[in-house]
Amino acid sequence: MTDASSVHAAPEQQRRTLLQTLELDTRLLGMIGAFLVISLAFHLMTDGRFLTPRNIFNLTIQTVSVAIMATGMVFVIVTRHIDLSVGSLLATASAVMAMMQTQVVPNWLGLGLGHPLVPWLSIAVGLLAGAAIGAFHGWLVGYLTIPAFIVTLGGLLVWRNVAWYLTNGQTIGPLDPTFQKFGGINGTLGATGSWVLGLVAVATALWALWQARQRKQAHGFPVKPVWAEITIGGLVTVAILGFVAILNAYEIPARKLARMFEARGEVMPEGFAAAYGVPISVLLLLAVAVVMTLIARRTRLGRYIFATGGNPDAAALSGINTRLLTVKVFALMGFLCALSAVVASARLANHSNDIGTLDELRVIAAAVIGGTALSGGLGTIHGAILGALIMQSLQSGMAMVGVDAPLQNIVVGVVLVLAVLIDIIYRRRTGEN
Amino acid sequence: MATPLVEMRDISIAFGGIKAVDHVTVDLYPGEVVGLLGHNGAGKSTLIKCLSGAYQMDSGQILIDGRPATITNPRDARKYNIETIYQTLALADNLDAASNLFLGRELTxxxxxxxxxxxxxxxxxxxxxxxxxxxxFSTPVASLSGGQRQSVAIARAVYFNARILIMDEPTAALGVAETRMVAELIQELKRQGIGIFLIDHDIHTVMELCDRASVMKNGKLVGTIRVRDVTEDDLLSMIILGKTPEALTDGA
Known part of the structure; x- marks a missing residue:
């Protein structure tokens, strides 16, 4: 079966551009470019307050909650579904964990407040509840064939108000101190810990690159020239260590440090300084990103998710149990909502009735800005996280510049629509569907 | 005669009161190509989907190597080494050739x-x-030509050592040279002892490639004949009139 395009393959290879040789994802580069443009613009408009270690630190913590859920939303949208209930599910999971910490574990189980098991039991039960609710949604969608839009629209109302019932509408707090460490500024790795993390990450990334090359060579496939591999490895190293360096440059204010020493009954040495370093919540997001990317690219589950999104009939004819797959995808989404609930409520130090309100829109927007196609079958984890970061920097940048609140939302809405339009034009140009 | 590779006995399946397949019996021997003929909506594809596990029959029996077989989903069919090349090709357009070829049976x-x-x-x-x-090999199959996509679908059926191959209009989207290649492939697979059900509209293809042909009309089996005993006109009249020429006895 001959084809004209294969005849032209040879000359195409000679005309490869630098980007093609490096095998970089041009859409990803475009998004990074957009992010840089937005950041620089705000940096200029705020007289240099936007790209400071302090603001970058804050941006990363503010992004975590939405970004974690956006990675799950990628799978949901790739399988041609939608989840409108993520904000409400987050609220229910948060309410469950708050009640576990303040009522169930200390009083009902009689362990008392401040028991070391309090945060862990709460988190475990919260994650379980999130996964169970998600699986229930998936069962309604997959087995009872109710459209996901309807199931999760119902879920949006149900779970928001289940959370209300669980807490009688009260704000529950303060949450357990250990639990609060997952929120951001209250739990960071410190300078040394952050550098260790950075070096481990660099080593892992370089090892993964080398492994991929080995695998290709073992089967005699064409590999990138060595200089291209080194360039990519160098870029990755600079990016990771640069990120750590920036976060480490944000120092804990002297007054706060002094209070910390006082609390331990010590006196702060003269000229003592300490950095916050990488927040635990960001570490959590990185772990989620790595695991979700592995699932997407290197497991059967991920392959089936994308195959089902590309052609549900073909997937079913290939023997894939697409109904059970739907349950798994929604259960994973629910689990990630609960994980986001840990971060979101820990950041606020308490559970409030309106936690996660409108998060469904932010999460869907992040996934879509990140290149996830609503028609299914296309989307990346790193794209969704970058999408969440772009949304968050737009929002906090406008707040710093002093843009009126209604105008902020108008801009975010317009950006969402524009991002999808640009994506459509891009795909048409590159010949993707 | 030896035990048939596949016997589909008295198969019926209805969709909302319409009998798509109505008490049809067909069989297939190793190294044989059996054509399934009939108008659109005659029930050929529906019948064959009972064998490939895509549909579940309402009544009837399937025997593989003379033993009753339970086929309720595509995975069951694959266990019996039944492979299908669907008319729609059933490819996930967003995945590359290798991912499609191994879909559901990935190497790990x-x-x-x-x-x-x-x-x-x-x-x-x-x-x-x-x-x-x-x-x-590394581009999504969406960007491949019709012939290339077809060859991915065929490769998927051939790779896993099929014993029973179902081809639903394998040449419908192909040019002359590509059709030639499919015909040669069918001859080769036949020599290897694989039994093939071939659904095709083109009488010439059927006359050339098939040993026997079963004709269906309105969900019922008109008859099964040996291709070398009939003319194209005989076959056409079976398809159009729904009657087996009197001179011919059942070929099976």
Whole structure:
């Protein structure tokens, strides 16, 4: 079966551009470019307050909650579904964990407040509840064939108000101190810990690159020239260590440090300084990103998710149990909502009735800005996280510049629509569907 | 005569009161090509989907090697080494050739992760045999030509050592040279002792490639004949009039 395009393959290879040789994802580069443009613009408009270690630190913590859920939303949208209930599910999971910490574990189980098991039991039960609710949604969608839009629209109302019932509408707090460490500024790795993390990450990334090359060579496939591999490895190293360096440059204010020493009954040495370093919540997001990317690219589950999104009939004819797959995808989404609930409520130090309100829109927007196609079958984890970061920097940048609140939302809405339009034009140009 | 590879006995299936397949019996022997003929909506594809596991029959029996077989989903069919090339090809357009070829039967590393490199290597091997011009292994199949997509679908059926092959209009989207290649492939598979059900509208193809032909009309079996005993006109009248010429007895 001959084809004209294969005849032209040879000359195409000679005309490869630098980007093609490096095998970089041009859409990803475009998004990074957009992010840089937005950041620089705000940096200029705020007289240099936007790209400071302090603001970058804050941006990363503010992004975590939405970004974690956006990675799950990628799978949901790739399988041609939608989840409108993520904000409400987050609220229910948060309410469950708050009640576990303040009522169930200390009083009902009689362990008392401040028991070391309090945060862990709460988190475990919260994650379980999130996964169970998600699986229930998936069962309604997959087995009872109710459209996901309807199931999760119902879920949006149900779970928001289940959370209300669980807490009688009260704000529950303060949450357990250990639990609060997952929120951001209250739990960071410190300078040394952050550098260790950075070096481990660099080593892992370089090892993964080398492994991929080995695998290709073992089967005699064409590999990138060595200089291209080194360039990519160098870029990755600079990016990771640069990120750590920036976060480490944000120092804990002297007054706060002094209070910390006082609390331990010590006196702060003269000229003592300490950095916050990488927040635990960001570490959590990185772990989620790595695991979700592995699932997407290197497991059967991920392959089936994308195959089902590309052609549900073909997937079913290939023997894939697409109904059970739907349950798994929604259960994973629910689990990630609960994980986001840990971060979101820990950041606020308490559970409030309106936690996660409108998060469904932010999460869907992040996934879509990140290149996830609503028609299914296309989307990346790193794209969704970058999408969440772009949304968050737009929002906090406008707040710093002093843009009126209604105008902020108008801009975010317009950006969402524009991002999808640009994506459509891009795909048409590159010949993707 | 020897035991048939496949016997589909008295198969019926209805959709909302309409009998798509109505008490049809067909069989297939090793190394034989049996054509399934009939107008659109005659029930050929529906009948064959009962064998491939895509549909479940309401009544009837399927025997593989003379033993009753239970086929309730595509995975069951694969266990009996039944492979199907669907009219729609059933490819996930967003995945590359290797991912489609191994869909549902991925090769994994000892740790349980997908072994994409090995799958691509295997895909290159089989494509070298089926379609030496095929070069685009890392692009989504959406960007391939009709013929290339067809060869991915055929490779998927051939790779896993099919004993029973179902081809639903395999040449409908192909040009002359490509149709030629499919015909040669069918002859080769026949020599290997594989039994093939071939659904096709083109009488010439059926006359050339098939040993026997079963004709269906309105969900019922008109008759099964030996192709070498009939003329094209005989076959056409069976399809159009729904009657077997009196001179011919049942070919089975």
């Amino acid at each position: 590393t000892p740790l349980g992760f997908l072994d994409d490199a090995r799958m691509e290597a295997e895909t290159r091997k089989i494509m070298k045999r089926l379609n030496p011009n095929f070069q685009r």
